[in-house]
Amino acid sequence: MSKVVVITSGKGGVGKTTTAASIAIGLAKQGHKTAVIDFDVGLRNLDLIMGVERRVVYDFVNVINGEATLKQALIRDKRADGLFILPASQTRDKESLTKEGVESVIEELKSEGFEFIVCDSPAGIEKGAYMAMYFADEAIVVTNPEVSSVRDSDRVLGLLQSKTRKAEQGDVVKEHLLIARYSPVRVDEGDMLSLEDILDILAIPMIGAIPESGSVLQASNRGIPVILDDKSQAGQAYSDVVARFLGETVPHRFLEVEKKGFLQRLFA
Amino acid sequence: MLNTLRLSISDIPKISGILQTKINHTAQFFLNSPLVLDCQDLGDKCANLDFSALYKVVKSVGFVPVGVRNVPDDCLKYIKQSEWAIMRAATKPSRKKNTGKVDEPKANRVEVISRPLRSGQQIYAPEGDVVILHQTSSGSEILADGSVHVYGTLRGRVLAGVNGEKSARIFCQSLQADLVAIAGCYQLLDDADTELKGQAAMIRLEAGKLIFEPLA
Numbered sequence: 001m002s003k004v005v006v007i008t009s010g011k012g013g014v015g016k017t018t019t020a021a022s023i024a025i026g027l028a029k030q031g032h033k034t035a036v037i038d039f040d041v042g043l044r045n046l047d048l049i050m051g052v053e054r055r056v057v058y059d060f061v062n063v064i065n066g067e068a069t070l071k072q073a074l075i076r077d078k079r080a081d082g083l084f085i086l087p088a089s090q091t092r093d094k095e096s097l098t099k100e101g102v103e104s105v106i107e108e109l110k111s112e113g114f115e116f117i118v119c120d121s122p123a124g125i126e127k128g129a130y131m132a133m134y135f136a137d138e139a140i141v142v143t144n145p146e147v148s149s150v151r152d153s154d155r156v157l158g159l160l161q162s163k164t165r166k167a168e169q170g171d172v173v174k175e176h177l178l179i180a181r182y183s184p185v186r187v188d189e190g191d192m193l194s195l196e197d198i199l200d201i202l203a204i205p206m207i208g209a210i211p212e213s214g215s216v217l218q219a220s221n222r223g224i225p226v227i228l229d230d231k232s233q234a235g236q237a238y239s240d241v242v243a244r245f246l247g248e249t250v251p252h253r254f255l256e257v258e259k260k261g262f263l264q265r266l267f268a
Numbered sequence: 269m270l271n272t273l274r275l276s277i278s279d280i281p282k283i284s285g286i287l288q289t290k291i292n293h294t295a296q297f298f299l300n301s302p303l304v305l306d307c308q309d310l311g312d313k314c315a316n317l318d319f320s321a322l323y324k325v326v327k328s329v330g331f332v333p334v335g336v337r338n339v340p341d342d343c344l345k346y347i348k349q350s351e352w353a354i355m356r357a358a359t360k361p362s363r364k365k366n367t368g369k370v371d372e373p374k375a376n377r378v379e380v381i382s383r384p385l386r387s388g389q390q391i392y393a394p395e396g397d398v399v400i401l402h403q404t405s406s407g408s409e410i411l412a413d414g415s416v417h418v419y420g421t422l423r424g425r426v427l428a429g430v431n432g433e434k435s436a437r438i439f440c441q442s443l444q445a446d447l448v449a450i451a452g453c454y455q456l457l458d459d460a461d462t463e464l465k466g467q468a469a470m471i472r473l474e475a476g477k478l479i480f481e482p483l484a
């Protein structure tokens with residue numbers, strides 16, 4: 001059985017691509033054959049974060065237009081067995097994503113035995129985002145702890161349960177909330193919404209909170225998804241998310257302000 | 269109050285002008301008040317009207333766009349594609365007396381929604397009540413000809429008795445709505461308008477005023 005998972009948010013720049021890259025690697029590392037598709041046509045970003053930008057020959061739109069086969073366009077990841085990346089085109093506009101085209105690519109991936117098909121959605125609620133969510137079985141909704149981001153995620157949750165194929169069939173898309181760029185210190189200072197506030201507004205189960213961490217930008221710049229950096233708290237939090245996604249019960253970490261140790265307090 | 273605009277033209281700039289004049293001439297009395305479009309006079313010409321664009325115009329002028337009534341069936345699809353709710357014309361319950369015939373037992377339709385109502389979503393329950401088993405979000409909109417029951421936090425806008433039924437009521441588990449209205453009598457709740465904010469509450473209409481009461 002294949003599962004199509006969309007990583008979506010509404011608001012831009014909240015950490016969707018960072019999340020898609022890390023979750024895709026994490027799933028593959030756990031032995032699941034996984035494809036990750038970049039739906040952000042025109043911006044192309046996933047390939048950079050995955051560090052495969054120099055290996056892009058054909059892209060998603062080429063496959064939809066029949067200019068390349070799926071096999072030719074898929075890029076095999078060298079760090080995780082069974083992980084393939086389908087990059088977005090930098091040049092074409094979002095109108096080139098047709099429902100039939102997207103469906104045929106997803107169906108072909110399913111028949112090739114991919115267990116997880118991770119769809120990295122563009123921001124907004126326009127065509128590209130709609131195409132990324134349409135065929136989803138599950139959704140990871142990425143939110144930052146601020147009002148505008150939470151409001152947009154709420155909007156997206158409404159669309160997930162009305163504008164997707166599952167919804168049209170009277171079924172539901174399974175929802176997961178991922179809070180990215182969480183900073184317990186700033187929550188304590190009242191600059192950010194707390195987990196409780198966010199969960200109260202969105203009322204869906206939380207699959208994890210990723211702490212705000214400089215290691216994310218470093219990882220992106222090096223083309224190594226942060227989940228591979230096991231010294232980073234953000235990387236560890238993403239590993240936990242993958243484990244929970246696969247059904248394990250893992251306690252949440254990094255949600256409290258870190259207590260300073262005895263020595264740190266002495267030298268503070 | 270619930271304002272009705274009887275449309276006889278489909279020219280958006282002209283409609284915008286009319287609304288703007290109304291706002292200007294009444295010293296902003298209508299600002300933020302709900303607006304319903306009546307398309308009776310427009311008829312088939314509804315097809316020429318860009319309802320989404322009109323929605324934006326109505327909003328930018330300062331009204332709260334609510335719904336459209338008296339739309340020919342052929343044109344309903346244009347409304348469905350827009351942000352407007354479709355409202356059926358008021359069908360006042362006929363109180364036939366002594367006609368010799370025994371009336372069949374009648375009950376109003378109840379629309380039960382078992383998912384949260386999210387920002388940007390709107391539901392309209394014509395000729396009946398609406399029951400929401402979850403919370404509703406800021407930016408959502410509930411409209412009912414009858415009463416509204418929300419078994420969760422009520423955020424966003426809620427309009428009961430939209431066809432003028434004054435006995436309609438609003439019930440909720442936690443009152444955090446932005447706007448409440450019964451039979452066109454409305455109130456914005458953005459600030460501390462009621463000490464019941466955040467509590468289980470019932471809202472009813474009495475002598476043209478909205479009464480907020482705790483639900484014990």
Ligand SMILES: Nc1ncnc2c1ncn2[C@@H]1O[C@H](COP(=O)(O)OP(=O)(O)OP(=O)(O)O)[C@@H](O)[C@H]1O
Binds near residue numbers: 016
């Ligand atoms: N946990 C985190 N800590 C610190 N920075 C982060 C974190 N997550 C994401 N970022 C940073 O936020 C920025 C946006 O991230 P990303 O590209 O993943 O977002 P996106 O939602 O895919 O954006 P877009 O909507 O443009 O596609 C990047 O600079 C990234 O490094």
Ligand SMILES: [Mg+2]
Binds near residue numbers: 016018040120122
């Ligand atoms: Mg992105």
